[in-house]
Every structure is written in C-alpha cells, then in structure tokens.
Amino acid sequence: MAQPQAKSWNWRPASIWLLYAVGFVPAAWYFYLGATGQIPGNAVKVFEHLLGIWALRFLLATLAVTPLRDLAGFNLIRYRRALGLLAFWYVVMHFLTYMILDQNLNLSEIVKDIAERPFITIGMAALVMLVPLALTSNSWSIRRLGQRWNKLHKLSYVIVLAGATHYAMSVKVVTFEPFIYLVLAFLLVAYRPLRPRIMQWRKERRVSLSEAANR
Numbered sequence: 001m002a003q004p005q006a007k008s009w010n011w012r013p014a015s016i017w018l019l020y021a022v023g024f025v026p027a028a029w030y031f032y033l034g035a036t037g038q039i040p041g042n043a044v045k046v047f048e049h050l051l052g053i054w055a056l057r058f059l060l061a062t063l064a065v066t067p068l069r070d071l072a073g074f075n076l077i078r079y080r081r082a083l084g085l086l087a088f089w090y091v092v093m094h095f096l097t098y099m100i101l102d103q104n105l106n107l108s109e110i111v112k113d114i115a116e117r118p119f120i121t122i123g124m125a126a127l128v129m130l131v132p133l134a135l136t137s138n139s140w141s142i143r144r145l146g147q148r149w150n151k152l153h154k155l156s157y158v159i160v161l162a163g164a165t166h167y168a169m170s171v172k173v174v175t176f177e178p179f180i181y182l183v184l185a186f187l188l189v190a191y192r193p194l195r196p197r198i199m200q201w202r203k204e205r206r207v208s209l210s211e212a213a214n215r
C-alpha cells in the first residue's frame with residue numbers, strides 16, 4: 001500500500017505574511033511612541049514624515065523588483081504585490097495623519113491645501129492613482145484585465161515620480177535625502193524603456209560566452 005505523502009510545509013505564503021507584519025512595524029512603533037508621548041518636538045510632523053518616507057521606500061522597493069531580477073538574478077517577484085500594497089497603506093496612513101492629526105478634519109482647509117499647494121496636489125494625485133492599482137492587485141483582476149492590467153499598472157511609474165517630487169517639494173531646501181529618493185525614482189523609471197535593449201544585449205552576451213566555452 002502506498003505510504004501517505006508527508007505534506008511539506010510551504011514557507012512562501014508565510015514569508016509574504018511575514019513581510020506584511022514586518023512592513024507595518026515602523027508605523028505601529030511610531031504610533032506607540034507618539035501615543036505614549038515619547039516623540040520629542042512636533043510628534044504629528046514626525047509621524048507624518050515617517051509614514052511618507054516609508055510609503056516612498058515601499059514604492060521604490062516595488063519598482064526595484066524587476067531590475068533586481070533582470071540584472072542581479074535576485075527574484076523577489078512573489079513579494080511585489082505585498083510591497084505595493086504596503087506602499088498604498090502607508091500613503092493612506094500618511095494622508096489620514098495629515099487629515100486628522102495635522103488638519104483636525106478641517107475639510108475646507110484640506111481642500112484649499114490640495115488645490116493651492118502644488119506639493120500637496122501632487123501627493124494627492126499620487127494617492128488617487130494608487131487606488132485603482134491597490135483595487136486590482138488581486139489574482140482575479142489580473143486574470144480578468146489581461147493586458148489591460150499591465151497597462152494600468154504602468155501608472156506606478158508616474159506615482160513613484162510624483163511621490164519623490166512631492167517629497168522634494170515639501171522640504172524648504174532639497175538636501176541629500178530627498179535628492180537621493182528623486183534619483184532612485186528616476187533611475188527605476190528610466191530602466192523600463194531601456195529594459196528590452198538591456199535584456200537583448202545580455203542574451204547575446206550569454207550566447208557568445210557559451211559558444212566561446214564550447215569551442
């Protein structure tokens with residue numbers, strides 16, 4: 001009689017949940033520090049800053065998955081959806097912090113800010129563009145939308161550039177940190193149109209190397 005197969009433990013879904021759990025640690029930790037009065041100075045601004053920075057980091061990490069796989073053979077594709085959703089939730093938390101803690105839900109001030117302060121207009125546009133991406137990040141939407149899904153998700157390039165520009169414009173002087181985020185966003189977006197040529201060149205190089213080895 002055939003022995004029942006021992007079910008091997010699949011660590012992959014668990015590692016994705018672990019990424020979600022770890023990804024929310026900075027928000028939870030700073031929320032705790034703020035709520036217990038352990039953030040010196042303007043706690044709301046510190047919290048807002050932290051959420052904005054992590055939103056941008058997760059956006060950059062999401063866009064870094066493809067070049068990392070192409071150029072370094074480091075395949076993190078299964079984590080891309082989680083990274084994108086973490087970026088989305090950080091932007092939502094950043095927005096809620098701005099609305100509730102910074103502006104005390106003063107809707108007329110918020111609307112005025114969005115309409116009149118260009119860096120907030122750009123941030124808001126990025127959040128609006130993130131919504132359809134988050135809503136269609138599930139497997140059902142990927143199957144249903146087919147090629148249209150790829151086209152829609154190209155919005156992520158505009159979003160990361162908007163996010164980095166929003167950051168650079170939010171500071172009075174563009175120091176090293178916002179500059180680096182802008183450069184990274186630009187490089188990750190600029191990689192996309194160059195990608196077919198880079199891949200072709202790598203393929204040709206592989207073929208010529210293997211031919212040389214077989215000679």
Ligand code: HEM
Nearest residue numbers: 049052053055056091095098120123124126127163167170
């Ligand atoms: C993709 C979307 C967004 C990203 C990546 C992002 C990221 C950031 C970052 C990194 C900062 C700099 C924080 C600092 O150094 O103080 C910032 C500042 C700010 N963001 Fe956003 N943000 C986004 C969307 C939004 C939205 C939707 C709003 C509100 C409508 C908003 C409101 C603000 C405000 C008011 C500040 C300035 C905080 C201050 O006065 O220091 N952001 N954001």
